[in-house]
Amino acid sequence: MRYEQLADLPCSITRPLVVLGDRWTLLILKEAFAGVRRFNAFQGNLGIPRSRLQDRLGRLVDHGILVRRQADEGEHPEYRLTSKGHDLYPILMAIRDWGDTHMAPDGPPVRYRHRDCAGEARVALACDCCGEGMTAHDVVPEAGPGLVAHLGADLRE
Amino acid sequence: MRYEQLADLPCSITRPLVVLGDRWTLLILKEAFAGVRRFNAFQGNLGIPRSRLQDRLGRLVDHGILVRRQADEGEHPEYRLTSKGHDLYPILMAIRDWGDTHMAPDGPPVRYRHRDCAGEARVALACDCCGEGMTAHDVVPEAGPGLVAHLGADLRE
DNA sequence: CCAAGGCAGTCTCTTTTCGAGACCGACGCG
DNA sequence: CGCGTCGGTCTCGAAAAGAGACTGCCTTGG
Incomplete structure (x- = not known):
């Protein structure tokens, strides 16, 4: 269970990766952004095993990245991006x-x-203050409020 | 072997994902961007099994994303980002x-x-022509030269 | 009514990958 | 020498992935 608990680390790169970081998840989302909604369409486009797809769709629904909508009873269900899922587009x-x-x-x-x-x-990395383009070299990491909260929680334990 | 050959598809999202899409690879790269260079530092920071780390570092080196440099003989090797690796920062x-x-x-x-x-x-998705910010809704996919080349190659087979 | 076909899921079985931890050799130091 | 560190390898049991058959539901067409 070591891997899953990486999600507890106060790091906004690590946490999403625990959800998105595997063979299929981002490929499924790529299809979703291309307008795919149906189980068999995901399956056929990607060649993913059906049971794997079932599992991944369920996980994405659990995380609020997709919603499973079954319009009328007896209708084929659709998987659609939520706004949280929609925000993944820049990735x-x-x-x-x-x-x-x-x-x-x-x-x-x-x-x-x-x-x-x-x-x-095009995606661009820029400063939200001066608007200048940035690379990794221009970035200086610094503790933020989420880290403080996390350390506080540790102390309380 | 089905999964690996997704890399042959003419899609610039799929191809990188075959390299980057697994539990550890992007986490390793995150560490690399944080300045980590040494085997044991990657291993300790992430808690990744040593054999897994060995495999992933080798793969990243094979793909030209990292270089393994052993300064002097008998010196500890270092793994550093290449410029290709450096370009992963926006992701x-x-x-x-x-x-x-x-x-x-x-x-x-x-x-x-x-x-x-x-x-x-901050990362932003914008039009490289008019500079306006964009979301998935403003994007219209269209065949590009790489697709044409790919289809041409298919015909030649 | 029945047969055929598509769809979403499920189940089973085999193969692959992962993970934990021991182990190894090279070097560094007192 | 004895001990620690570092990069790396090996083994083995556990977990995940893959192929493919199978089910149940609904539609369509005869």
Whole structure:
């Protein structure tokens, strides 16, 4: 059980990764963003074993990233992104950006175009104050309120 | 072997995920960005089994994301990010952003501050043409050169 | 009414991967 | 020498993943 309890660490990279970090989860979400809603569509597009898909969809629903909606009784259920799930889009776009740069020798297989515009979607890391672009070198980590709360909780134990 | 050959699909999200999509890989990279270089430091910080770490580091080296440098003979080896590895930073920051928003009830445990500035690092999805901010709804996928090349290769088979 | 087919799930069985912890050799130091 | 540290390997039991058959429900068409 060691791995699961990484989620208790006060780190906003580690915690999501415990949910998203496995073979299939982000691929399923990629499909969801592409408009896929049905069990068999996920299964067929990805080639994921059915029991695995069942498990992963359930987990994503548990985490409030997808909702399972069965319109009418006897209707086929649909899996849709919640707004929490929708917020994952920048992660996928950051991955795509890296993929286009480093794993697409023939150029991007897909362009993610801005609707009604000549441009394409890009992720950028920038300062929310001065707006300047940033890289890892410009970043200085510093304790935040969540860490203080976490340490406080430790003391209370 | 079905899973590994997802890497052949012409999709710049799928291809990186085949490399990065597992329990530990992104956590290891997170540590690397935090300045960790030594085998035992990765192992201790993450609690990853030693044999697993060995395997993952080797894989990252094979993919040109890390380099293993052994300064002098008999010196302890170091694992450092290559520039390709360095380019993964926005992915981690996008994950962190989501983590701060949805998995940090007490506020961000760590602030990623802009050096010599009051601000913090943020990832943003924007149009590279008009500069406007974008969400998944504003994105229209469209075939790119990599897809054409891929289809051409298929025909040649 | 019956047969066929699609859909969402479930179950079973085999293979692969993971994890814990011991073990090893090289080096460093008193 | 004895002891500790570091990177790395090995073994073995446990957990997860994969393939594929099977079920139950509903629709459609004859």
